[in-house]
Amino acid sequence: MKKLMWSFVFVLAFFLIPFTATHAASNDQQLMKEIKEIIKNTYVGTIDGNLEKATSISEIMEMLDPYSTYFTKQEFEDYMNSINLSTIGIGVIIEEHEDGIHILQVIEGSGAFEASIKAGDIIIAVNGESIIGRSTQETSSLLIGNEGTQVKVTIKHSNETTTTKTITRKKFTLPNVQSELLFGHVGYISLASFSEDGAQLVKKALIDLKQRGATSFILDLQNNGGGYVTTAEEMTGLFPSAKIAYLLEEAHASYTIPAVHQNTKFPKNTRILVNRYSASASEMLSASLKDQKAAILYGETTYGKGAMQGFYTLHDGSYLKLTVGKFTGPASQTIHEVGVKPNIQTTSAPIFQAHFDALKEQYPKYRKLSTAKSNATKEKVSVKIPAVLSSQIAKDHVQLVALGANEVSITAKVEGQTLVVTPAKSLVADQEYMLLIHANSKSQKGYYQHIKINQ
Incomplete structure (x- = not known):
């Protein structure tokens, strides 16, 4: 029998959007034969049934793991x-609001942008149908549609006025990388997906933040469902001492995959944020960095998808997504159905502890004040402050930092042995803070404290 050749691209991704596969070609015998041959040669996992006796594509897919799927050409494109965060709609990022759906951001060049929709506007109806009380998912389903079609919003x-605008739906791409310079010259970069250009976008943000004065970094992979394996390999190369991207077990061979060398690097004390929804390529990168002590992980144990899928182009233009391997970090610890445990587990937003530790690192000689003697x-x-300190504090030597953000405007005064800090605006209940009391001279020691607001 002539050996068939299939083109494929390796993809690591948690289910980012739902699909309903349309198996119009279920009775195409050539297609069935082609799919069965690929499965026999490359599938890694248990086949739950008799593959040879299967009479439809849907029956075959039911025998495989949940990550193996048949796609029509259109479903593959979607x-x-x-993964590349592209979709068709009016071009807004939204959140739920008591008055409707709040617009957080308008994508430049989108239909909403051209219709002069602004961040801060609230959507109250779509095509004359009220969406007040609806979820973002329900509203999104009304806003997306075919390219070139129109929707009334x-x-x-x-200023409490309302307008109805007819907006043309366009293809747009959501911002994949966002960056910010936090207090203390700490650079923050978030990566939403391991898109094809993800590593280059992160590298660009890294260079930009360094030019702005960043000396330490936080990379946020929370809720990142994965994407391209090549992007994970490139991302690993951005970290010093991370030489191996991952270990791969395929059906008939094992490989050690190297990181792709990069001429720009994160510092070794970079902190990585993960949570239970960090999956696939996020876990590949996290495990690699943890095993090689190239970064510090904060947050929750990750999702646990250590399986790699390949996309095979079939003769009719449709695609088979098939699990073709299992991966681990360099230490060979199982990821699939287990996840990656962070170095530092947190119960609140991990950026609070990561930013706190990054700042504490800058003041190695500072002492920690007792949290038992504070009220926030x-x-x-x-x-409560040490008696020796009460006469030494200058009001301009006290700083209150919103962790994950910047300095808070305050007034500070000493009353006996108590330092009283009053913010210009009310503090936020679910936010955490760091209090810094700087020394008046090099011979004196400074102090710090992690502040959590009393509920």
């Missing part, structure tokens, strides 16, 4: 667009 503005409300922070 899937790859989801009723907007409530900040939205309106005032009171901290």
Whole structure:
């Protein structure tokens, strides 16, 4: 029998968008034969049934793991667009709001942008149908559609006026990488998906933040469902001492996959944020960095998808996504159905602890104040201080930092042995803070404290 050749691209991705596979070609015997041959030669996993006796594509897929799927040509295009964060709609990022759906961001060049929709506007109706009380998912389903079609959106503005605009749906790409310079010259970069250009976007953000003065970094992989394996290999190369991207077990061979060398590097003390929804390529990178002590992981144990899929182009233009291997980090610890455990597990947003540790690292000689001797409300922070310190504190030597953000404007005064810090604006209940008391001279020691607001 002539050996068939299939083109494929390795993809690591958690289910980013739902698909309903349309198996119009179920009775195509040539297609069935082609799929069965690929499975026998390359599938890694248990086949739950008699593959040879299967009479439809859907029956075959039911025998395989949940990550192996048949796609029509259009479904494949939609899937790859989801990894690259591309979709068709009006071009807004939204969140739920008591008055409707709040627009957080308008994508430049989108239909919403051309219709002069602004961040802060609230969508109250779509095509005349009220969406007040609806979820973002329900509203999104009304806003997306075929390219070039139109949708009527009723907007409530900040001045309480309302307008209805007809917006043309366009293909747009969501921002994959966002970056910010946090207090203390800490660079923050978030990566939403391991898109084809993901590593280059992160590298660009890294260079930009260094030019702005960043000396330490936080990379956020929370809720990142994965993407291209090549991007994970490139991302690993951005970290010093990370020479191996991952170990791969295929049906008939094992491989050690090297990281792709990069001429720009994160510092060794970079902190990585993960949670239970960090999956696939996120776990590949996290495990590699943890095993090689190239970064510090914060957050929750990750999702646990250590399986790699390949995409095979079939003769009719459709695609087979098939599990073709299992991967681990360099230490060979199982990831699939287990996840990657962070170095530092957190119960609140991991950026709080990561930013706190990054700042504490900058003040190695500072002492920690006792949290048992403090009281923090939205309106005032009171901290017991050592008697020797009470006469040495200058009001401009006290700083309150919103962790994961920047400095808070405050006034500070000493009342006996209590430092009273009053913020210009009320503090946020679910936010965490760091109090810094700087020394008046090099001969004195500074102090710090991790502040959590009393509920």
